[in-house]
Amino acid sequence: MEFCFTILQDKDDGISMKSGGFKYQNRKKLSQRELNAMHPTQRSKYLAYENPPKEATEAIASSKKRVQDKSKKHLEDSRRENEVDIEKDKHNQLIGQLKAAEARNRLRVMRLRYQANRVSLHFVWIIFMVYRFSTFLSQP
Template sequence: MMASGNNKPGVLGKKAIGPGEIKKMDPIQRARHMAYEQPSKSIAASLAVTQTRLKEHALKSISASKQRVLDPQQEMQNKVVGQLKAAEAHNRIRLMRIRFQHMRAQELNNLISCQPTARDAIRLEVFLPPRPHTDKSCDPLRWQQRERVESLLEDDRGLMTNRIP
């Protein structure tokens, strides 16, 4: 049974569109139409060749993976190499962390030294220590240094801490 107006036998409700009409279509409509068309003989042949190459490659990779069974000595060596690489990565991270802490300490020391008064510098150093606090229970200052720091902090008018510009 053929539908009336069809140029292709066995296709119901679809009429053939000539190359001139395809060229007149906008690109989206042309792409939709061409998506359902049968490819030309040269394109179909190249698709068949590509499919056979892909199947051959898949078969080769499967057979190669079966042949690649490692002996225990090789597996042990691979494990040791993996552990060495992990240790190197851990060491790089540790060095990067140390380098960052050192640069941060330098920046904070610079910021502290650029304060206009010694009192501001001491306050900033108390609130932003250049190095992280270590859990030391002893006081790092001797009693004379402690008295000097406390007298500087008690100086409200800044008579002892004003710097000469």
């Protein structure tokens, strides 16, 4: 037995993105007796293009709802985590800026101390030279 199927478009706008576009459907409707008489492989191919039973449709809808709820919850959790991460990043950046300011201040203090020591050594040297010069002049 050959299978023929037709392509049915959605009624509202032709191709619907929600339903996945075209719907394939068997051209010929078979009775339950004809389905039972078919080989299992042919039967599964035929049933692949039939609408699922009501229980399966309900199960599919409930599982889709469950997945959507889970994805929404995951999205909300990731948003909260992102907010916490943003706060942590801001805090870490502030701490980094404070550490850099402290390091600059330490360098400035060391530079001033070094310059002060050089100046004091220079004055000590000048005083020593003045003393030697005065002793040189005071000798007969």
